[in-house]
Amino acid sequence: MALKAILFDLDNTLLDFSGFKRESAFAAAKAMKKAGITLTEKDLYERIFKEYDCIKPRQKVIQVLSSLKRKYKLGIVTDAPREKAWQRLVLSGLDALFYPVVTYNDTLEHKPSLKPFELALFLMKVKPEEVLFVGDNPERDTISAKKVGLHTCLAEYGCIDYSEELNVADFTIKRFEELRGTVNTLDD
Numbered sequence: 001m002a003l004k005a006i007l008f009d010l011d012n013t014l015l016d017f018s019g020f021k022r023e024s025a026f027a028a029a030k031a032m033k034k035a036g037i038t039l040t041e042k043d044l045y046e047r048i049f050k051e052y053d054c055i056k057p058r059q060k061v062i063q064v065l066s067s068l069k070r071k072y073k074l075g076i077v078t079d080a081p082r083e084k085a086w087q088r089l090v091l092s093g094l095d096a097l098f099y100p101v102v103t104y105n106d107t108l109e110h111k112p113s114l115k116p117f118e119l120a121l122f123l124m125k126v127k128p129e130e131v132l133f134v135g136d137n138p139e140r141d142t143i144s145a146k147k148v149g150l151h152t153c154l155a156e157y158g159c160i161d162y163s164e165e166l167n168v169a170d171f172t173i174k175r176f177e178e179l180r181g182t183v184n185t186l187d188d
């Protein structure tokens, strides 16, 4: 089978939210306190945490995506609103890698609706069987992508409560870089 495109969920699949957000809010609060701001470190921390999206890509994401981009179309299907999705892509340095970026605003439906996936296929001009979808949520991501006819890969590292019974994906990766192997297996 010839693989032509790879679609990704964004939050937790490509982006590392929680760990980094916590760390950077903590570091910023410490620095602000040191600089003489009169709020307590805890207050500062909480304010920063609430107000900012501090985001970085997961390890190896940029390297792996840049090399996959030489051969495949790469796109995003996310439930995030358009503005948030682009903000996160730009902050994490991933914004130039994808077309299309399908956000909530494009179909006004969240996954597991099939519409966001169908729109991505339409914009990429590919058939479902030519596409691999990678996401961290077994229900919202994998089940719906399967219904559309895509190959599916579960990003197990992003699952909060991973359970084998819920995982109906064709492939499962424990680290992002394992995606290279999955793609090679599919595309022969």
Ligand SMILES: [Mg+2]
Residues within 6 Å of the ligand: 009, 010, 011, 012, 013, 135, 136, 137
């Ligand atoms: Mg996700």
